[in-house]
Amino acid sequence: MKIIATNIGKATTITWNGKQQSTGIYKYPTTQPILLQQEQVAHDTVADKRVHGGTFKACYLFSADQYPYWKEKYPGLEWDWGMFGENLTVAGLDENKLIVGSTYRIGGAVVQITQPREPCYKLGIRFCNQQILKEFIVHGHPGTYVRVLQNGNVKAGDTFELIMAPTPSLTTKQFFDLLFAKDKDRQLVKMAVENEALPLSKRERLKKYL
Numbered sequence: 272m273k274i275i276a277t278n279i280g281k282a283t284t285i286t287w288n289g290k291q292q293s294t295g296i297y298k299y300p301t302t303q304p305i306l307l308q309q310e311q312v313a314h315d316t317v318a319d320k321r322v323h324g325g326t327f328k329a330c331y332l333f334s335a336d337q338y339p340y341w342k343e344k345y346p347g348l349e350w351d352w353g354m355f356g357e358n359l360t361v362a363g364l365d366e367n368k369l370i371v372g373s374t375y376r377i378g379g380a381v382v383q384i385t386q387p388r389e390p391c392y393k394l395g396i397r398f399c400n401q402q403i404l405k406e407f408i409v410h411g412h413p414g415t416y417v418r419v420l421q422n423g424n425v426k427a428g429d430t431f432e433l434i435m436a437p438t439p440s441l442t443t444k445q446f447f448d449l450l451f452a453k454d455k456d457r458q459l460v461k462m463a464v465e466n467e468a469l470p471l472s473k474r475e476r477l478k479k480y481l
Contacts (some may be wrong), residue, residue, distance in 0.1 A: 272431040274377065275335045276300040276360040278353030279315040285396055293318040295362040304426035305358065305381040307419045312358045313440050315336045326418055327470045328361025333357035333414035334364035340410070345398060356394065358413060359425065366412055372437040372468035381434065387413040387447040391469035407430045408451055415443050418468065441466055455480045 284291055295316030295371035306313035307330050333355045340349055351358040359377075373384045390408065393472065395401035407413065441462040446469075448476035449459050460480045464470060 272363040274359055274425060275411045276352035276403065276430045277425060278302075279305060279312060280353070280356075282316045282318060287392060294393050294396070295323070296397050298356055298358065300352045300360075300427075304424040305380070306422065306424050307358075307377075307382065307417075308422050309419050314429040315358060323449045328416040329419045330359065330382065330386060330417050331355075331357045331414060332359045332361050332364060333388075334366075334412060334418060335360045337410075337412045342405075344406070345400070346416070347405075348398065349381045349418065353426055354397065355414065356397070357390075360432075364414065365390050366415070366447065367442055369415060369443040370436045371443060371446055371463075372436040372466055373443045374420065376426035376432040376434055377423075378429040379421075380419060380425055381418075381421035381423070382417035382419055383468055384443065385418050386470065386473065387415050387443050387450075389413070389450065397400055400450050409442060411447060413443070413447050425444065437453050438464070449477075458479060 278298040278300050280295045282293045282295060283297045285294050295318045309326065310329060311317050311324040312330050369382055369384055376384055390404045392401060395403050415421050439462055441459065445459055446463055449455055449463060459481065461479050464474045
């Protein structure tokens with residue numbers, strides 16, 4: 272995997288259900304390295320810290336390989352890296368191979384794969400169509416958040432060096448599908464509940480399916 276673009280955003284005011292609010296979904300490429308920190312990316316905007324940023328969502332990664340699919344579906348948009356609100360646009364990121372709990376060295380940082388992105392209305396606002404939320408779930412390539420184990424600068428061109436992959440192996444794709452599945456696979460639920468790379472709140476909610 273290789274970083275294609277590093278993206279940060281400034282606070283942008285949007286209107287939702289008649290009320291104005293701030294969002295950091297509008298991210299754009301930067302020509303400088305960005306600093307990955309334990310709670311968020313330095314100089315990036317995290318408007319709603321209840322659902323973004325923090326230990327298990329310190330930095331968001333999305334696959335550059337998925338851009339052609341979405342460009343074809345939404346040709347009228349002004350496309351650039353960072354369209355999905357990701358801090359790192361990564362070539363070769365494949366959720367079918369990415370293991371929850373794996374650790375990687377990227378540039379000067381060490382990160383751990385945590386949870387996939389669950390789309391919210393702010394993605395719909397950036398794409399000018401709330402239908403993208405359902406399309407995003409069905410397409411099944413949500414990217415991933417990471418936990419930052421060692422602060423450090425990363426830049427376009429940096430590659431991922433695998434440090435450790437846990438066993439049993441729960442992929443990002445399996446966990447994403449599990450979250451939205453009506454009938455949940457008990458074995459996958461058990462793997463998720465026991466995986467400490469996932470936030471405790473999510474693991475606790477899944478326990479009822481065991």
